Amino acid sequence: MSKKLNVKIKAIGLLDLLAFKKLVPNRKKKFEEAPATEIRKTPPMNELAAKLHPKHQKFTITDVVELTSSMKQFELSSDTAAYFRAGQYVSVKLDINGHKVTRPYSIMSSPKAALSGKYMLGVKKADDGFVTEYIFDNWKEGTVIETSGPEGNFYYEDIRDAKTIIGIAGGCGITPFFSMAQAIRDGIEDFNLCLLYGCKTLNDIALRKELDVIAQTDSRVKVVYVLSDEKKEGYEHGFITADVIKKYAGDEPYSIFMCGPQVMYDFISKEIAKLGLEKKYVRRELYGQINNVEKYEGFPKDKVGKKYKLTIHMGQNTTITEALSTESILVAVERAKIKAPSLCRTGECGCCRSRLIAGDVFIVEDTDGRRMADKKFGYVHICSSFPLSDLEIEIPVE
């Protein structure tokens, strides 16, 4: 560059070379003179992180209540239960005849109860659900179960959402909203929750008494029951439409949160489109495992019903099994009695992210939660990927 410099530090030229020579002895001295006190193994930030985000939690079921003819409430107790945000879920880990499967269930209790080691889960018996059937048959007082830590992003954020949340609940989808309503009551959350709760008939409404009590005592919570198969005075009749939303939303800006079965999402999305809301004001809980992938656009018709060879590497073990084109790879892995990591089962959370070594898969675009670089380097979320050929995959050890 320019001329040669002659840097003068403290104008003591030669001594500076000494200072250079002293760098090593100085550092040695610093080390030697420091106290030999033990290093804290788990410093405060790591301690709180472990409390907030345990990988596994063990609970004993301490109470079972029938909420409706097809829905049960389970009280889970432990010495410690991780604190959570109203709307989050835990992934329940089950061993059904050697098959290690998981299911996400929203925590329906208030975060406050977690401080005394309690969660409530609400489970609705699905028509073709072998897992819910197992739970209904086997979960009794005294049963010990394992769950993940609290997961998911279905919660209110005041920096992002409108102050009023229109909660659209269908069937079992009431559970996260029930937690939110209690969190508002308990002073943990502060927003207006207008709940549009869709059920078939009066008898299908779960937690009605509890919801009404909260709504009567806290002006921020409002509950509207919408019955599709029954006409009753004092209840909305039909489906939750754009008009119903407008009727109860009022004039203030609002965010829509929805939680329910896939058919509800598909219907409501069209209704919400009529409202002309910005995307940021519409949030949906996990879409749920896709059980009819052949009906989605782009799924090759000639692959329906095909069976493929699936080679699974996990740690040092390799297993070869069969996989059906219309079942996710995760389901095939669970059928093979392999314990694969999974949480959301919707392609979103990335817990089941695995390396696709060979083969082709189909992924419904809406449930493709992968990172860009994962696509580039051949990674898939096995819970939302369906085999279109023989496959070889590597699953991370849990």
Add this chain to the structure above:
Amino acid sequence: MSERTYDVVVIGAGNGGLAAAATTAQKGMKTLLIEQHTLPGGYASSFVRGRFEFEPSLHELCDVGKEGEWGACGTFFKDLGLDIEWVPVPEAYRMVITDKDEKLDVKMPFGLNEYIDKMEEYVPGSRESVTNFFDLCQEVLDAIGYLGASKGNPDKKVLTSKYSNFLKTASYSVDQVEKALKIPKKARDILNAYWCYLGTDTEKLGFTIYGAMMIKFLLLGAYIPKMRSHEISLAFEKAIRDFGGDVIYGTKVEKILVENGSVVGVTTDKGEKINTKHVICNAPRHVAFGNMVEGADEIKEKANREFNSRKVGGKGYVAYFGLNKTAKELGLTDYSYFIYPTVDNKKLYNSMFERGNNPMQAIVCLNNAIPDCSPPGTSMLTVTTLYKDGAWDDVNETNYVQVKNKIAKDIVRNIESALNVKISDAIEEYSVASPQTFARYACAYDGSIYGYESETWDSLLPRLLMMKDDLYINGLRFVGGFAFRCHGYSSGYMSGNTIGLLTYKDSLEEK
């Protein structure tokens, strides 16, 4: 207990671990990389929220360069054949000082001459001293290169004849050197904007490391990967496998087994023992010595003293905003902003010990480098600040959310007033990486996203000169932010490269 044998086991797939494993695998060593998380990269990753994919940590990667003028990292990546699409960062930084009396808003370009010219525009009369400063930085860079090439045994004559200014300044702080060069105060304030990348105020920060970083940024510019830093991490992982190395995730190394002062193997939480003579550790030295090393009690006291003499760098806090308007619509014109409440970085450093309502901020608007990094009509903004010991000690499980959201709200308010923009009503997605988040995903010690502070006495140079002294156990070497290269992305990668090569050299000598 099953047993396997490897030439080298790398613990942790952070930047240093990935780089080290790729290096040893490329050299033909039978390499095993073990990572407890299910993803590689540590903070070099990405995450998806709604229709946005966020960059968790990388602001700009130093020392990459381009075809014809590769920097050290660029050369290393190219040599490994990493498949990464690099995008240049448009400007060095915009620095905004919000203090009423100190008000300053400058935008500094890359390119040495461009930078000096711009400085002269903002601070007339600064040209000569600032040119001298960079002249010195260049000498520092050359001297470090020479020290590296001499593998810790430099020829004193060469040092005194060719690198005398380096020798004279090497044991001083940034402030001391800048003052000696008579750089005007305002020019120093502008020059020191990058201090937060190293996390120690310029009164304590060693000059060599800062000078080397500055000149590299200005000469080579900075780059970011098209697909967030996750792309770098996966490119490394692929290279390791392609060179015949093994990578296992979801597995934690519990013990590093030592016999007679030398490494003999490791054990994992999956009940496996792996035999090896070489362990390259991406976990901090004190974590390895304190929790993992077994069979070398004689070093415990020394290791405790070493740790207690040092300070662990700042705890990370990053707020991520997915915005439903374009950067242009929002008035976010630049890629990299530093918004500081004052130019006095010592005051800023001290402010990190508490959670004030006006934290310093290092901001990136990714769309100003990669316009299509988010869907049409949207943009992303990432804001980083740092905290020191004590600042988060009152945080518990019930106030945690409130604490992190309050900081985010303060940050948004401060950005709006400093840059005269409105972003609060455009927030579609929002997430925070707190010190707990860094602890959760990357095992960050006390939430720190840096290594030990690079104060003058423990900066790059003294660490380089003492690499042999710091080798407490034969066959156990360290990479990453807590290792000899100090922290930062490029340092992490290059630490892995150097240690990989040294480990390879060790293995040759055994034969």
